[in-house]
Amino acid sequence: MSMLDRHVAFVEALRSAGLPVSLSEGLDAARAISTLGLGDREALRAAYAATLVKRQPHRPGFDQVFDLYFPRLVGEGVQHDEGPAAADRSTAGALDGPAELAEFRDQLTEAMAVGDPEALDVMAREAVQRFGQIRGRGQGEQRWSSYNVMNRVDPQGLVDRVLQGLLGQTDEDPALRRLVEAQARAFEQLVEGEVRRRAAEVRGPEHVARNTVRRSVEQLDFTSARKSDLEALRREIAPLARRLASRLQRSKASRRRGPLDFRRTVRASLSSGGVPLETHHRPRRPGRPDLVVLCDVSGSVANFASFTLMLVFALREQFSRVRAFTFVDDVHEVTDRFDVGGDPADVLAGLAASAAHATLWGRTNYGRAFSRFLEEHPDALTPKTDLLVLGDARSNYADPQLEVLREIVDRTRHAWWLNPEHPRHWDTGDSSAGAYGSVVPMVECRNLVQLGEFVRDLA
Amino acid sequence: MTWFASAQDARDRLADVGYLADTATATTSYLAGALEKPLLVEGPAGVGKTELAKALARATGAELVRLQCYEGLDEARALYEWNYKKQLLRIQASPDDQAWEETHDDIFTDEFLLSRPLLTAIRREEPTVLLIDEVDKTDIEVEGLLLEVLSDFQVTIPELGTVTAVRRPLVVLTSNVTRELSEAVRRRCLYLHIGYPEADREHAIVTSQVPGIEDALAREVVDTVVRLRALELKKAPSIAESVDWARTLVALETGKLDEDRIRETLGVVLKHGSDIEKAVRELRLAARRA
Secondary structure: OOHHHHHHHHHHHHHHOOOOOOHHHHHHHHHHHHHHOOOOHHHHHHHHHHHHOOOHHHHHHHHHHHHHHOOOOOOOOOOOOHHHHHHHHHOHHHHOOHHHHHHHHHHHHHHHHHOOHHHHHHHHHHHHHHHOEEEOOOOOOEEEOHHHHHHHHOHHHHHHHHHHHHHOOOOOOHHHHHHHHHHHHHHHHHHHHHHHHHHHHHHOHHHHHHHHOOOOHHHOOOOOOOHHHHHHHHHHHHHHHHHHHHHHHHHHHHOOEEEEOHHHHHHHHHHHOOOOOOOOEEEOOOOOOEEEEEEEOOHHHHHHHHHHHHHHHHOHHHOOEEEEEEEOOOEEEOHHHOOOOOOHHHHHHHHHHHOOOOOOOOOOOHHHHHHHHHHHOHHHOOOOEEEEEEOOOEOOOOOOOHHHHHHHHHOOOEEEEEEOOOHHHOOOOOEOHHHHHOOOOEEEOOOHHHHHHHHHHHO | OOOOOOHHHHHHHHHHOOOOOOHHHHHHHHHHHHHOOOEEEEOOOOOOHHHHHHHHHHHHOOEEEEEEOOOOOOHHHHOEEEOHHHHHHHHHHOOOOOOHHHHHHHHOOHHHEEEOHHHHHHHOOOOEEEEEEOHHHOOHHHHHHHHHHHHHOEEEEOOOEEEEOOOOOEEEEEEOOOOOOOHHHHHHOEEEEOOOOOHHHHHHHHHHHOOOOOHHHHHHHHHHHHHHHHOOOOOOOOHHHHHHHHHHHHHOOOOOOOHHHHHHHHHHHOOOHHHHHHHHHHHHHHHHHO
8 A cells, every 4th residue: 555545545534533634634734744754653643633633632533543554563563583483373372371361460560550651552462462362253364352351451450459569558549549540541542552453454444443443522422431431521521611601701792782771872972962973782681591400310321410410510600590400210409519619520429429319219210200309399490490301211111290391391481301312212112202302392412512512502 | 944954853943942842742843834834732721832932933043923812802903003193194294285095095005004913923024933822712703814814824905905924934823722713723724732741751841941950859749740630630730830839849948849848839739729629638648658
């Protein structure tokens, strides 16, 4: 494959991974690379990144595709001499035995304790080679699995051992633990990258790029987020709220002129001989709604609910009052858990704990939750209230109590239902999305982009 | 003229003026010069975005023209403005027999033009680095105004015609991402995201920025800052804070960073009450051990 072909294929793969790469940016990249030459891989990466990736959230996806199309090394990554290599391979069975595994884990513990990225990198390659092999579908086809490696090497399980080695105790220093856990995650990512690289050698980079490259955090589905993603998502909330707030303030400022203040205009015109040179306007009344958020905190939708709540509370200046209730099959008010200077992680932990208060029998029951809400907190609903219901509308086949919801909606100014599921899953299984949707407009809200757009329109 | 001979050259010359660039920064700076494209730099506050532009100017011996953006910035402050008072004087002082057309031609000349940063940078004949700082603070209309400057390095003044750059300036835009910049601006620029540096590079930066700091103390400062960043804070400390902290500790003449010192001076690094509480809670034990 010539350099030009590879460049074109790479740009194409970036597009299919969801990066908006325009024609002119592709040309810029080609120009940059011909100026720079191909001597240095990191310089090549920098040149492509500078010309093609114009948003930081796109960067992880870019790096993955780049590693596929411009791999750092080929094959096993080790220069074998012919003789010993053959011998190595014939004894491959012994290389991944239990004793070798224990030894490997010891080495990894050491590498994680030292925190040397290069050592981790070498270990990741070795781990895939030794513990990640599985047989492919085709005859003689070799495949690798990061799942196998994780299962056997289990880097997260080594965190305690590393801490033990460093401090002599395991639970002494949360900040250090976090660093070591980050090391373990880095190792996992290296292994995944290595598996992808090897897969790309066998099956071609296009195939791998199409199937394995993860979307940027903003476009990640709340319901399919992994633990490491959740942290990234949490970090995104504050900047998103800041962006939304500054945009809202700006658009409100531009609409600041209210209706003509006739009296003041005439009064001012006296100084210019009765000619109204300047008009005066009444200040616009800020139409800030009361917001009531009612959210399902059971199991899979809990993440979605907490992110939405955090965003809403980060934007609370835009509303005159915000109240939040959580439910599983009972209702519990959580408004006071959001204090102004609070730490997001603490808030989320408190919220998770509150799920216990919102539970009576432990099975999600929307109908029951709505009627309890109407009984306990009728004062929350006024004609100035905007109501937000967050949940997947999966009610374990219980009575949806549409009438109760209708009454709740009638008492409010506006009501919306945010559903974190893709519309194609609505009304499947125990979902009553369609029935509830006939009472409240139901909006799909699966990722941060959609959430941001919705909240912006709301405020 | 060429700004830098190669990426390595860019890195060396930036290092000479006290800016320690990583591979991405050096390569992208070199490309910005070689391709004559504007450079959009994003990243958290205090990682050295503005400093990069200043260092580029110092390294290439160019003059820095700076346009500080803010809400409400308009054409008259960014591009050019006619000097109305002077024009009025000229009209009043014109002899009675001069025809209006003549006066009109007279008052829309260079003499009555007040040049603002963008126009200044374009008209300069010496090497120039144009820094458009905090471009995300402007209104969306100003972006439209920038487009012509960024893509063609020219400014159109209706009364005078189009002014094209004699010598293309090296344009650096910085943004803190309080607002998403439009696609149009992004497409015209090279993009560089500056994040928090690796521990070794940060150590080098701290030692080069804070004269008289002991190596061990610098190492301790950097280690602590790296650990603070691992916490989930409202505002993670950036390079500017590490340097400030190191300066503070040198000024206090502390040779060592122990628990009490950390607690006393944490306000230099963390700027939110809840962040400080959290850091004290999570670092306390670690500090006692040290």
